[in-house]
Amino acid sequence: MVTLVLAFLVAPVLIVVVESFNGVDYLAFPLEGWSLRHYERFLGDASWLEATALSARIALVASAVATVVGTAAAWGLARFAGRGRSAAFALLYSPIVVPVIVLAMSYYFLFADLRLIGRWAAIAVAYSVMGVPYVLVSVTGALQRLDPELENAARTLGAGIARTLLRVTLPQLASAVLAGALFAFVIAFDEAVVILFVSGGDSVTLARKLWDSVRYDLTPTLAVAGTVLICVCVALFLLSEAAGALLGRRERR
Amino acid sequence: MTTRTPAPGPPRGGPGGERRRRGRPRLRRPAFAAVALGLPVAVMLAVYAWPVGAMLVRSVTEPEPGLSNLVRAVTDPTILHVLWVTVRMAAEVAVVSVLLGFPVAYFLATSPPRRARVLLLLVVIPFWTSVLVRSFAWIVLLGDGGLVTRLLHPLTGDGRGLLYGEGAVVVALTHILLPFPVLIIKAALDRIDGSLTRAARTLGAGPLRAFALVYLPLAAPATAGGGVLVFVIGLGFYVTPALVGGPKESTIAVVIARSVQETFDWGMAATLATLLLLLAVGLALAVRRLTAVKGAVAP
């Protein structure tokens, strides 16, 4: 039973990868011959490559913004005891709860009013909002395991706030910050709802292009693009696991 | 030798009393923490609360101020039907996800750590895989002539796939959302002290009774929490219903998108989005109470 469920989880992902090596020009499973022709087609098509590059660029910026905002907020929440703390938490955490379609509409209206539709930087900022809760949760967890007395120790030893945060607090949060950053990147990299509303004609990300082809032509080149998405995300996941283990060992020493 | 009278109480006047409330320390941690929290909050207010708030406002101002959209939404039979279909499908997905997810979580939680880590990858890798790609996979599998269709052929007796029907949406959504309950329930099961069931056994409970009386009650909140979470996410899902569902399976999200992009009925879209948002937030609060773990949603 468990084996079946696990197979149910993994098989569709594998099938997309296998499909990308299809030997014919239409979707067929089981495969009718193997070939790399769809990879050639994908790599030979500037629009797919541009879409991939745009996705990466947007995800990079979104992840950077989310990481800075989320990390600062996590530290602030951990150290701030005054009024408004729980309201602040609700604000920072809630994007995880808000249905993406609601966010998509909100940004569509906003971008339409401000003539930002299709601007990649604006899209990146919108995506960063979706990444903030994940960074927040990840870093908050690490902060709870951190001895707050360490910061006090650094202060009495003559380090100002900036130095304390940089040399004492941050190094110990590194793996949590990285995990949050990677997650924020992945979310932005394969986000497929908001982009349908705000890409206009100019900002065609990989997910947007995939959507269009799923909707309108359904060719095996799609499977190649899907494989690229899978590989990027899984590679980042494995990277975060490895980095987490490595940094975690250093932190735990 | 210094001697003090032993009367700890509020300073009654005197130099101490007068000097109370004198100079506050400058930029100390509390103040700095307020800044560290205040800046992110300001950013989120500007780039998140503002657009969402404006959208909410739109639901009662467009096309004219008032509750006309809401009235229309709750009286229009097509919209009511959409709401019903959405809730029904989300509930089906939630139930199936929990039924499939609990055994997997239990298996992972009781496996030796090394094996559990490897098996966990099988849950987490799909979780990290694009929703779009996974929906696409189901189009391949469930389409006419797709693998599943052909495997089911002896049963169904015709070559028509499940694609573009409610079954397809439920299967694909279950696949997409299943990792959530698995991860949440596993996290809860990991926290259950194994010695508790052993203790119950030594107190004379059989394995089934021990499981039912000790393990299940401890696992119940997270299980319910996982189910509600799937339900909430399912309610607002757009990509999968839009791709693998047919016109009869339009969900709220699909109708919202159509209102925005095709019929330009922005007020109605905003109203439906508001309803969806309220539902999601309300249920999410319920989940938080159930699981009482803020981080449970994150992997």
Place this chain on the structure above:
Amino acid sequence: MTDQVAFDGVHKWYGDVPVVHDLTLGVGAGEFLTLLGPSGSGKTTTLRVLAGLEAVTSGEIRLAGRTITDEAPERRNIGLVFQNYALFPHMTVAQNVAFPLRARRAAGIGARVDRALEMTRLTALRERYPRQLSGGQQQRVALARAFVFDPAVLLMDEPLGALDRNLRDHMRLELKALQRRVGATVVYVTHDQEEALAMSDRVGVMHRGVLQQTASPEEIYERPVNSFVARFLGQSVCLPATRVERAEHTVLRVEGVTGPILVDRDNDTCEDLSGEFMIRPERLRIAGRRPAPSGVNAVRCVVEARVYLGARTEVRLRAEAGAPLQVTVPTGEGGALTEGSAHWLSWTPADGRFLTRVV
């Protein structure tokens, strides 16, 4: 003498709970002062206020003549050894010790770190991480890190609390030797009265946020100012009493004791008419018959129980009129003190004290 550290009417409240009340205290340069008191009496809070980790509610703190009440902790030049050591887990021993010097952009960091590690005998461990050290070694790193930058005062919050008995006795000697060598001014916090008496130039006893008495170890043991201090330090017999007369001697009526009890006038520091009579058990003499009466207090009592404590045996007695008393005899002596046997306890007026009652 100008004090190295001076608290002047310091109050500290947490919300509307007073935790430190009207603290006025001076610590001389090179002095070793210990704050002693029960759990929750405000010792840690006093150190944290001095180090700048908590803001005072009112009052003033001076360090080497400079007012530091509102100064940020990193500008105070105070070394603090935390109870859990608070070593930076991601830095080696040497990096931990170098941290305060780096923060100050000091000159000759390497040499100063080397010297501090040498003094704390950590040279061989310099490249280790805190988690690879034993509790005693971690304690020494915390200490080295706190004095390497020559702070104006060194604060230690139960630095030996986490160590086992033997190591604690050993570290106590090392710590004291180090303090002498460096000539540091130290404010030390402990639960352990033996530690306090053995190490300190002066001991301050705190109770419910109030500094009750500050004095040399001998003075505070021999001449406690109130019954709390008397009870808190060492063994004592304390009995409720009222002053009947104050002439050449103070004449007391002690609860549970028949007949008047005499106390030297100098030993009567009670501010009220009623207070507590106090005597240390080692001042009580025990005899089979009533001692010569002149100017000696004597009470007839019966042995209730004996508690074997290794080198000593504690004998609990009850006076005829009901007062609980106790003496301590070296084990092997006092064979006549069998349970139920009657004896006379006696002492001179110079041995007893009449104190203000503080509970």
